[in-house]
Amino acid sequence: MAGVPMSWRDLRRFTPARVALGRAGNGLPTAAHLQFQAAHAAARDAVHARLDVPALQAALRALGHDPLFVRSACPDRRTYLLRPDLGRRLAEPDRAALRSVAPPDLALVICDGLSATAIDRHAAPLVAALDLPDAPIVIAEQGRVALGDDIGEALGAEAVAVLIGERPGLSAPDSLGVYLTWQPRRGRTDAERNCISNIRPEGLPIAQAAAKLRWLLGAMRLLRCTGVALKDEQPLPAPRTPLRLGEQP
Amino acid sequence: MALADVPLARFLAEPVVPYEADEVTRLILDGHDEAAFAPIASLTIGELRNWLLAAEPAALAAVRAGITPEMVAGVSKIMRLQDLVAVAAKCRVVTRFRDTIGLPGRLSVRLQPNHPTDDAQGIAASVLDGLLLGAGDAVIGINPATDSLESTHRLLTMLDAVRERYAIPTQTCVLAHVTTTLRCIERGAPVDLVFQSIGGTEAANRSFGVDLALLAEAHAAARSLGRGENLMYFETGQGSALSAEAHHGVDQQTIEARAYAVARAFSPLLVNSVVGFIGPEYLHDGKQITRAGLEDHFCGKLLGLPMGVDVCYTNHAEADQDDMDALLTLLGVAGVTFVMGVPGADDVMLSYQSTSFHDALYLRGALGLRPAPEFEAWLERMGIGAASERLPAALSPALIGLG
Numbered sequence: 058m059a060g061v062p063m064s065w066r067d068l069r070r071f072t073p074a075r076v077a078l079g080r081a082g083n084g085l086p087t088a089a090h091l092q093f094q095a096a097h098a099a100a101r102d103a104v105h106a107r108l109d110v111p112a113l114q115a116a117l118r119a120l121g122h123d124p125l126f127v128r129s130a131c132p133d134r135r136t137y138l139l140r141p142d143l144g145r146r147l148a149e150p151d152r153a154a155l156r157s158v159a160p161p162d163l164a165l166v167i168c169d170g171l172s173a174t175a176i177d178r179h180a181a182p183l184v185a186a187l188d189l190p191d192a193p194i195v196i197a198e199q200g201r202v203a204l205g206d207d208i209g210e211a212l213g214a215e216a217v218a219v220l221i222g223e224r225p226g227l228s229a230p231d232s233l234g235v236y237l238t239w240q241p242r243r244g245r246t247d248a249e250r251n252c253i254s255n256i257r258p259e260g261l262p263i264a265q266a267a268a269k270l271r272w273l274l275g276a277m278r279l280l281r282c283t284g285v286a287l288k289d290e291q292p293l294p295a296p297r298t299p300l301r302l303g304e305q306p
Numbered sequence: 307m308a309l310a311d312v313p314l315a316r317f318l319a320e321p322v323v324p325y326e327a328d329e330v331t332r333l334i335l336d337g338h339d340e341a342a343f344a345p346i347a348s349l350t351i352g353e354l355r356n357w358l359l360a361a362e363p364a365a366l367a368a369v370r371a372g373i374t375p376e377m378v379a380g381v382s383k384i385m386r387l388q389d390l391v392a393v394a395a396k397c398r399v400v401t402r403f404r405d406t407i408g409l410p411g412r413l414s415v416r417l418q419p420n421h422p423t424d425d426a427q428g429i430a431a432s433v434l435d436g437l438l439l440g441a442g443d444a445v446i447g448i449n450p451a452t453d454s455l456e457s458t459h460r461l462l463t464m465l466d467a468v469r470e471r472y473a474i475p476t477q478t479c480v481l482a483h484v485t486t487t488l489r490c491i492e493r494g495a496p497v498d499l500v501f502q503s504i505g506g507t508e509a510a511n512r513s514f515g516v517d518l519a520l521l522a523e524a525h526a527a528a529r530s531l532g533r534g535e536n537l538m539y540f541e542t543g544q545g546s547a548l549s550a551e552a553h554h555g556v557d558q559q560t561i562e563a564r565a566y567a568v569a570r571a572f573s574p575l576l577v578n579s580v581v582g583f584i585g586p587e588y589l590h591d592g593k594q595i596t597r598a599g600l601e602d603h604f605c606g607k608l609l610g611l612p613m614g615v616d617v618c619y620t621n622h623a624e625a626d627q628d629d630m631d632a633l634l635t636l637l638g639v640a641g642v643t644f645v646m647g648v649p650g651a652d653d654v655m656l657s658y659q660s661t662s663f664h665d666a667l668y669l670r671g672a673l674g675l676r677p678a679p680e681f682e683a684w685l686e687r688m689g690i691g692a693a694s695e696r697l698p699a700a701l702s703p704a705l706i707g708l709g
Binding site: 068072139140228248261272 | 420489550652
């Protein structure tokens with residue numbers, strides 16, 4: 058492309074963002090406007106999708122894990138959306154199941170969150186890439202990030218990594234996040250966690266996310282903490298597009 | 307006793323969060339200016355509403371240091387939307403960095419060029435798209451996908467280079483945690499604005515990993531760079547204290563107004579209520595988001611802040627583009643300082659819908675509002691504005707690493 062003047066529309070090849078949509082006066086042209094409305098309807102559907110627990114259990118067993126299953130205190134999706142406090146708490150009858158496990162160094166919690174679609178697609182591949190055969194896995198339905206604190210405390214785990222479906226966006230209904238918490242206890246705040254976000258093939262690919270989490274796990278064990286005190290200082294992976302601007306720090 | 311009958315003086319005598327337990331309460335009460343309070347000292351909440359509706363702009367500005375967030379939140383609860391619009395429209399708050407924000411008849415836009423993996427070219431493409439649609443006079447500000455030191459430093463360097471290549475009279479910001487930005491300043495990164503999310507209680511701020519001393523340290527570090535006058539960019543939002551169980555039993559809107567007391571202690575360039583981001587458990591639908599957005603804007607303006615609003619919603623809230631159009635238009639009439647500009651209203655990193663570059667053009671067009679004067683002159687110099695596929699020569703994509 059060198060030497061060829063670019064047009065506005067050429068910006069589209071650099072980003073998945075909705076750039077170069079054109080203009081109808083100050084508004085959006087009709088096609089772009091209608092595409093947006095359709096994407097919004099699809100994202101609304103993803104929010105209300107249900108986690109396919111048997112399929113996830115089967116995929117994890119195929120990887121050599123024996124996952125436990127718990128629910129949050131939310132009986133249904135509507136309660137989940139309106140009562141985050143209940144989504145952070147274990148359903149009492151399910152607490153006992155967690156006492157059967159020996160207190161682990163690290164527990165993995167796989168949680169539907171706001172996108173069961175993300176868990177259906179990416180949770181098992183991420184577990185495979187992480188290759189943590191000794192970490193017990195708990196599948197949790199209708200759960201928030203902080204449900205991992207309750208689960209981790211019940212297990213007596215030294216740390217918990219919560220794999221959770223992130224809120225669907227218009228362009229990404231299947232984005233997965235990981236929240237790492239040292240010494241999970243009920244009442245931990247988000248400032249006490251480290252987060253890896255936007256895990257999906259078009260965002261942060263599974264292999265890179267696994268590498269990032271392994272780095273964080275190592276740093277966490279060294280510093281014996283997570284959160285704002287544990288800065289992600291690992292060298293950047295090679296950028297997907299060449300940097301031609303400014304200096305590399 | 308009905309809220310309308312509560313004397314304002316009682317808010318000083320009975321703090322909603324105990325003085326001993328909370329440094330935000332101490333900030334509010336220790337900084338209270340009795341002389342500025344005098345004109346309204348004998349009023350009740352109900353009488354304050356009448357006073358605000360009748361007051362001249364100069365009287366509203368004079369009372370800022372004497373009115374507390376709890377009084378402002380209290381009176382907002384008995385105001386209709388038109389009251390919130392009418393009083394806010396009389397409040398003038400002007401701030402400066404490389405351009406002047408908040409002048410009468412002006413509407414600024416934060417250009418929000420987020421990218422799912424912080425890719426430099428992807429961000430540059432969104433920046434150029436926004437500039438071509440007249441956005442970016444409030445700030446060009448990225449929410450980074452990860453809060454790492456290396457990545458934040460790289461983005462700061464990249465945004466500063468874009469601003470310099472195009473000679474844009476605006477400021478840049480990477481919305482990383484304040485401790486990350488402090489480390490970047492130590493490493494010599496080009497930091498214009500220091501960003502932080504804040505809340506209205508000491509415990510809420512702790513949940514964000516900050517306290518007043520840390521914010522003061524960051525403010526001092528930014529001042530030491532000598533790059534501008536108003537140096538801080540704060541974001542807030544109703545419900546954050548409640549979600550961190552840091553609200554002391556106080557309603558989310560009063561706690562939100564208390565966050566503005568934290569903000570005004572540091573003379574920010576911009577304050578932004580990210581009103582619809584929190585989700586339906588706090589603001590259920592378009593009607594609640596609309597009400598909250600106008601409350602936040604009114605409370606912030608009355609307390610003397612350069613108040614912008616992220617007119618937005620998530621996909622698990624009962625809201626859509628029609629709700630956003632209504633709130634955006636109401637805020638424009640209320641004289642909102644700035645709104646967000648996101649390509650096509652779809653933030654592909656944070657996964658929510660905000661206002662688009664087009665939405666800001668609509669609002670400027672419908673209400674006869676213009677960009678910040680320095681930025682407006684730059685748009686004219688660059689030949690930006692025509693709805694043409696051809697890019698102005700001065701904005702060659704090659705200059706910012708695209709091609």
